[in-house]
Amino acid sequence: MPDNLLSRSWRSEEQIHELLATYVSARAVLGLSLVVMQVLPWFVLRRGEPGASLLICGAYAAQALGVWLWPKVRTLVRGRIDMRQWWLTIGADVLVFSALHALDNNSSFNFAALLVLPVLMAGVLCTWLPALATSAAVTLVMLGVALDRAAQGGDVAGLLMQSGLAGGGLFIITLVAGQLANWAASEERTAFHSLAMARQQAELNRLVIDEMAEGILVVDAQASVRVANPAARALLAEQGEGDGPEAPFSLQDRPGWWMLWRDVERAFSSGHWPPVGTDLTLTYEHHPPRAIRMRIRCTQRPVASSVSGAPPADPQGLAVVFLEESSSVEARQRQERLMTMGRMAASVAHEIRNPLAAIAQANELFMEDELRPDQQLLGRIVADNVERLKRIVEDVLEAAPAGSVASSVLDLATETEAIVQEWCRTAGVARSPGSLLRLTLPPGPVGVFFDVHHLRRVVVNLLDNARRHTASAPEAVWLGVSDEGVAHVRLWVGSQGEPIAPDVERYLFEPFHSTRSRGTGLGLYICRELCQRHGAMIDYQHRPDTSHPNVFSVVMRRAAWPGAR
Known part of the structure; x- marks a missing residue:
């Protein structure tokens, strides 16, 4: 019989090992029980004499105990039972129980019933061919014993009928046991797969929840917090508590969480919560109160009480609580309003x-005439304010959201040199040793992805800011281009002015934030937007140990250029 016919392929190695171990243990217990049942009538009741049945039972008990004590019998080969294991267990049972059934003709024990055990285990452990072969072998043994007893004067028809029915029952047992084992293994495999998928989904949910900036709590009706992400723990933590309390914990543990639990309890009772959430204040012992925006979603609807009619909290329900600092919510809303205002301002600026x-053209025509000095002064005032309004309009239009802009490949060294020359002419800065501006460019071309007009806007804005906030000293402003790794190039503008205050630095690239009364607060914001359109990044760093501590850097993507390094 080939080894690959002895185990069902749909059952795992662990399942076969557990079934085989249980079967081996049951055989040992059964062998000892057979010996006791053979010895007890003769030793206690002094009935009969021990015969061949006792010897067979003793040998079977010894064999079963030996197999049980021999670990290699329970070791599977390639995930299935082999011929050696089959003969030591199922085959031995068929031989022993058949011998007991054939020899003990006048015994009060019905040894034929024991033949069900190897048939049953063959149906569970083996494939259909060896299982049905085991049933056929046992049926032939029963028919042979029936014929032997009929030859000794028994009822031939009755004995053969009884043996035939018993053999048919054994075949049915084999089929049913195999189908049940198949179904149980399939269900177990499905359960394990579902459990693995559930664990994987739970791990993914945990990762997503932990990475969310919004605080999340999962609370049951008994105020027990089952899940709390780092953002929620930080909001609930006392000063000096570190990352906050670890779940599980109760919202009733601290008095400062009382308002939070009150609202959660109210949500459990009503079964719903306003979608926009509500504001509450958490109090702490060691630092000021914290304003929180809270939203709640319940997993279970309330069950109406049969006594009072009030909807009590469902003890099996859960509430998902979303927490966020009110200041963060207000900042986000303010940013959305600014974006709306920016789009509206862009529309107005366009008009x-x-x-x-x-107005500018009419003023130019007016200035061409012979005018009195006071009229000339008024004309110049009009022209200056027209130019100022033009710059404001251009800033607003640049700050407005734009579609995708295709980046071109340009030589950063050449374009920067041209932009600096134009800026020096416009700003009245000399290009000579000891002048205000120091320029450091690589000797060869440097290819980058950007746009020429956008690059001019960024460089001019950075140079204007550096000149405005630095002293008029030689080389007080330093512009340079250098490598930033293999794939990027850095353009930087450093100045010797006073460092930017921390409360101003955090809003450097925000729109409509300016330290000048006549400024629009759009310059650096426009620089950031233009850089982002071309995959570049702009940043500010304060380097106190250098000659130019205030440094604005623009990191751009490197592009292939003929002759570039």
């Missing part, structure tokens, strides 16, 4: 351009 151009 202002034509009337502004008409």
